[in-house]
Each structure stands twice: as C-alpha cells, then as structure tokens.
Amino acid sequence: MHFAFTETQIEFRDAVRQVLAKECTTDDVRAAYEAPAARTGRWDTLAQMGITGLAVPEAHGGLGLGLVDLVPIIEEAGRVVLPEPLAMTAGVAGPLLADVNTTAAGGNAHVVRWLEGVASGDLTAAVADARYPRLPVAGADGADLLLLVADGPDGPELHGIDAGHAPVVSVPSLDPTRRLGEPAWVPSPESLLASGAVAAWCIARTADRAAVVTGAELLGLADAMITRTAEYAKDRQQFGKPIGSFQAVKHLVAGAQVLLEFARPAVYGAAWAIDDGTGDTARAASVAKAYASDAALEASRISLQVHGAIGYTWECDLHLFLKRSWALAEAWGSAADHRARLIDSLLAEKP
C-alpha cells in the first residue's frame, strides 16, 4: 500500500505545468474560442514531451505508461482550460486502440498507424460515448481520427475512420473549443474494429477510462476556479475590507475546497484501479466521476457567486473555466448517472 505519485510523476507534472502556464494563458484560450483547432503549436510541444503517447505501448512509439502517469498531467490541462483534446486522444483513444490491437482486429493496419499517430502527436482523436451513438461527438470537428459506435447484429460495434473519409458538420457548443461535430458516415466492413463481446469489452473499458480522465480534467478546473476565487476575495474590497474576510464568503469557498480534497483521491484511486485491473474498475470510475463532477460544479457555482457581476461578464476569464466545467460535468456520465450505475452494481452483489 503506497497511495502517492512517484517523484518522477510529480516532476513531469510540474514540467507540464510550467509549459502550459506559458503556452496556454487565458488569452490563448480566448484565441481558441475564435478559431478552434485540434492540432496547434501547443499540441506539438506536448507531443514532443511524450505526453500524447504516454499510454501508447512502446512498440508503437509511445512510453507504455498508464493512467496513473497521465492523470496528473490531464489535471494540468484542466487547470488552464487546454483547448486541445489531450484527455480524449492520450487518455482514451490511445489505450482503446491498444486494446483493439491485442484482439483479432489488431491485424487491421490502420490501428497500428493510428497508434503511432497518437504517440507522435500527428493525430488527434474524437471518441464517441457508446450510450449516445446518435449525438454529436466532442472533438469530432477538426479531429484526424474518429472512433465511433454503431448498432450491429451482435450489439454495439466499434468503428474507426480517418476524418477525411467522413464530412463532419460542426455543432455549436457553449464552449467552442469542445468542437462538437456530427460525422456523416456509414458503418462499413472496412471501418469495423470490433463487434460482439470484444466490442462490448472495449466500450466498457473506454467508458471507465473516459470517466476517469474527464474527472482528472475537472479536478484541475475546480482547483483553478477555487484558487482564482480565493485570490479575488483577498483583493476585492467592500465595506472597507476584503470580501474574503466575510464569513459567508469564506464558507462558500471552504465548502468547495472540501469537496475537491475528497474528489482527488477518488480520481487517483480509480486511475490506479484501471491500470491494476484487479478490482471493480467500473465502480471506482463511477465514484471518481461523480465526485469530480460535483466538485467542479460546486466550484463553478461558488466562483461565480463570489465574483459577483464581474464574473458574469465576457471580459472576466472565469467563464472560460465555468463553461468547460459545465460541459465536462455531464460528459461520460453526470454525477447522478454514476450514482445510478453504482447502486446497480452494489445491488448486483446481493444474493
């Protein structure tokens, strides 16, 4: 039992934090609002650091590490509202392709090419949530690779297509950097990656990984919002003193901080459970996502309240954090969705 990150993991995270503090300011995020793109100079920097391929097997150009290594870095992405699809490409698409590659469909030459593309950073991916196969896919507009789900004779099937082969209609999102898109595509034998039990296995693992990395991004967002709000509360004066000295304000901020404190180990523990593979990973993922969603929603709520009217403006950076939080809190299962999933799993254990 040793529930902590290694020094190497912490150092890597700190290095990423430094890079992102320079390369992903709120002005950069605003620029991405104007011209959302998947691959950017910043993306190339992250790729050169090995981050996009962190969880891709070494045989395919990656570092062969796990979600435990990735989660602290995704947290940093959340902290700066990173516009590029790091969590989905590195945390979900890479491991999913690696899963597919270990099955019969691994013979598919595309899969190896895609894995290598994820590792090198030449490729960004969008992954559909299997529960909503007909809804727009986050990140699809501008992605290089689409990993999609279709109904098949043996249940859901997993398909992969190079984006050039499917025109994508962009769908507006509250947060334009989400790049929602509706791919016009028809499932074909060429695009098929897995069906039947293999697809079900891949889809279940994908849902858990996506819940956990999305949870990690929400942790970073919540932390950033609470920190900004505490700074603002120290600075802003009313009645002749900083508003942060008023207890009503303190208690709002403290309540959000307590939720965040308890969401963190839940996300880290779930990342470990998935890498380890021995326990009930679905349950761990549900605890992680429910807690992270609730923590980020509470941080959003109190941040806006403590900022007052300035927080309600386009000019104040806060809304960049709020909008990403609201989107991600619902993505890959809301807190309530995950509580419902948890209760089913707890009941399934009963005689």
Place this chain on the structure above:
Amino acid sequence: MDRPMDLHYTDAQEAFRAEARSWLDAHAPAPRSLASLDTAAGFEAHRAWEAELAADRWSVVSWPEEFGGRGVGILEWLVFEEEYWRAQAPLRVSQNGVFLLAPTMFEFGTDAQKQRFLPPMASAAEIWCQGWSEPDAGSDLAGIRSRAQRSDDEGGWVLSGQKTWASRGAFAEWCFGLFRTDPEAERHRGLTYFLIDMATPGVTVRPIPQIDGESGFAELFFEDVFVPDDLVLGEVGKGWNVAMATAGSERGLSLRSPARYSRAAERLVDLYADCLERDPDRARRSADSVAQAWMDAEAYRLNTLWTATRVLDGGSVGPEASANKIHWSQTDLSIHRAALDLLGPEAEFHGDGVDAPWLDGFLFALAGPIYAGTNEIQRNVVAERMLGLPRG
C-alpha cells in the same frame, strides 16, 4: 525511493488482517449485546471487553510493545479497524484516551508520564475524559476561564472552575483538561494542559443526559483541586499548542477510522436491497442518496489512505484535518439520513429491533458537526489556512 502507486495491502498486512479477524471472530461479543456505554453498567461491560482486547494486545496495535501495543504502523491500524468494524465489535469506551490523548502524550509526555499512564490506558483500567469546553467557552476555546494557581509550597497547581460536555465524564477515572495559568498573558499563551485524577478532593461530577436520555457527557466542577507538577503535559503556558495536537488527532486520522463508515454504508445497501422488496417505490426514491452515502464513505477511505501514505513518507497533516472532520461528520449524517428515509414510517420506532441501530446512529451522527470543533469553525480554518483568506 520512487515507489509506484499501489493500493494493495502487502501479504504481511493481509496476514495481520487474518490474525485480527480470527481473534475477533472468537472473542468479540455479539453485536449490540452490551448495554450502552453511557450507562454505569454498560460502561463497565465495555471496560471488561477492552481489558480482553488488551490481554491479547489488540487494544492499541499501533503503540510500541512496551506500552501494550504491537508496534505496527498506521496502515496495519487501518486494517485492524476494518476488521473491528466488520466484527461489529463494541464502541471504544477508552476512545478519548487511546485516540486523542495518547498521540499527544507520545509527542509531549515525559518518559515517566508515558510509563505511568499509557499501560492502564491501553487496558482500560483507567478511562479518560476531555475537559476543555466550558459554559462560556465552546467554539472560542481560548476564552476558557477555569484557572490553575501556582502553589510553590506543594509543588503543583490548584485548579478551580467549571468544565462541561465532557464525554464519558460521568464515569471516567482521569481527565485531560485545559486551564488558565497566566491570566495576564495573551489568551492563547496563558494556558496549560493538565492530567487530572477525578478522585482528587474537590472534583464534582454532574452527569448530563444527552438527546437520547443517557448520561453521555457531564459537567465537571473543580474547587481547589491540587494537581502536582508532574501531571502537566508539555510546558506550562504552552497548553494551547499541546491542545492543538490533540485537536489534530480528533479531526484528522486518529478518531474516526474509515472502516466505521464503510461498514455503515454496507449495511445501508443491505437496507436498500431489503426495502426494494418491501416497498420498491420508496427504495427507488432513495437510490441516489444511498449511492451518495456509499460514495462519501468510499471517498473517505481513499482520502485516509492518501493521507496515511503522506504521513508515512514523512509529511504532516495540517489544516487538511479540518476538511477531514467536515467530511466524516457529513458522511455519518448522509448514511443515517438515507437509512431513515428507507425505513420511512418505521424510522421513529425506538427499541431493540433489528433496525434500532439506525435511529441511535442518527442521533449520534447529529453531534458530529458540533463536537471536535464545529463544522463552521472548521470551514473558517479551511478558508484561512488552506486558501489564505484574511481573518475576519
């Protein structure tokens, strides 16, 4: 050393678990078979049980062997607690001593104090209560007025004043209390931490019935109570610092182990499954809060392992203990509130039925946001010391 993250207990820890489990299976009294520890008879029954625990060195596993422990680490203690709650063994009548005073005594006590007090604390031969709060000093602990006056002739201090809300004070043999030794000093500076024999002349105890009618706490009156110098814990005038160490244990890792809540959350899921059979509509309305309560307990377990690892790696627990206290007290409430909703019209049934522990547990959980420093005070601490907001 760069140890990778690992949430498995080691084989040695699992062997320790197996040993604890088989001992508890053989020895633990049937669940709820002892009378309430807030009654005179129940207090003695709980003392006898802890003596049995101590005889086989299970009462304070993390203490050094010379004081009655097994010298194991914090993780093994957590494993033991998991087994203790799994066995539904009795509440610990010695909890104020074992979980609160002992860590402080290990840090601040003299060798003589440790030799004198720790073994009988481990065996429950001497049970402790905490004498801090006063009628006019609750949240504002530094405002206490009870005094200790120097008596150079006798080599000690003469205590006078009133303490209140002392849990287990009605029956305890010893009390750790905070008294003002320097009325001139700044209010945090003039305090001293005393170890007080409740049998000393001048101590009067008046039990106070709690919300459930039992004498769970007491008022303590001190009239010229002599306490010798060797019963001062830490330095004279430094009582506030010593007390904050105790408060850290009370809010942080020591007092409430996660197993308590994990076990209650498991029972809550059983109750839910049962309700699904009897009254499926009611059950479904509660599904979300049952899941939330289970998650609260699970998040607490994970956070405890996270914190324990940090401590084992040489870190410390600072104001996070306040966040911890808020979380465990809310978790206890969320579990019991969900249970009462599942019981519905039966929630108010009082007595010895199978579901009775839920109502008792609920009444106890209600005190959680109040004792160990109210949750409002803990939020102040989180805001000021974790996030740097200015003091009001």
